[in-house]
Amino acid sequence: MRKASLSxxxxxxxxxxxxxxxxxxxxxIQTGVGFFDHMMDQLARHSLIDMTIKAKGDLHIDDxxxxxxxGIALGQALAQALGDKRxxxxxxxxxxxxxxxxxxxxxxxxxxxxxxxxxxxxxxxIGTFDTELVRExxxxxxxxxxxxxxxxxxHGFNSHHIAEAAFKAVARALREAVEPDPRREGAIPxxxxxx
Numbered sequence: 230m231r232k233a234s235l236s237x238x239x240x241x242x243x244x245x246x247x248x249x250x251x252x253x254x255x256x257x258i259q260t261g262v263g264f265f266d267h268m269m270d271q272l273a274r275h276s277l278i279d280m281t282i283k284a285k286g287d288l289h290i291d292d293x294x295x296x297x298x299x300g301i302a303l304g305q306a307l308a309q310a311l312g313d314k315r316x317x318x319x320x321x322x323x324x325x326x327x328x329x330x331x332x333x334x335x336x337x338x339x340x341x342x343x344x345x346x347x348x349x350x351x352x353x354x355i356g357t358f359d360t361e362l363v364r365e366x367x368x369x370x371x372x373x374x375x376x377x378x379x380x381x382x383x384h385g386f387n388s389h390h391i392a393e394a395a396f397k398a399v400a401r402a403l404r405e406a407v408e409p410d411p412r413r414e415g416a417i418p419x420x421x422x423x424x
Contacts, residue, residue: 233309252279275400300369321406325398330385334398340375
């Protein structure tokens with residue numbers, strides 16, 4: 230099936246997520262955080278994972294809870310859609326160039342969450358968006374999706390380009406990792422026999 234949908238409601242946010250791993254990158258993202266919506270659209274478009282994300286959060290406080298909880302919900306949906314991960318490639322990596330920014334991403338759908346984040350943003354904000362929230366999103370995604378995720382900046386001086394290149398690099402690596410492996414059809418991609 231490789232699809233999942235779920236809702237996550239707390240005192241801080243109400244989030245619904247629906248994904249299709251075998252999509253075309255269509256997205257309907259409405260979180261109330263404009264820059265984040267733009268980044269999530271890039272994540273869907275470049276991973277070829279269809280995503281619908283609707284979020285209502287305590288934006289009168291700040292964007293933190295909304296962004297982080299979207300990462301939690303999307304990670305949970307990815308884990309649900311992948312199931313036992315039978316027949317997938319499991320690993321993905323990509324170098325993404327966007328103007329001044331060059332970002333490298335490597336990931337493993339290992340069920341062992343870990344984030345290595347080497348993205349030094351030169352500014353604290355992109356418009357009104359706190360750049361530190363980019364890491365918070367990927368931390369939540371990795372933790373709840375069971376992903377070992379490494380993201381490194383090789384070059385970059387424009388915060389918007391750096392953030393967008395990071396989302397696109399993760400998207401392209403994720404696209405590779407979730408794809409069915411025609412040479413391992415039906416097999417769990419681990420010598421342990423389970424992930």
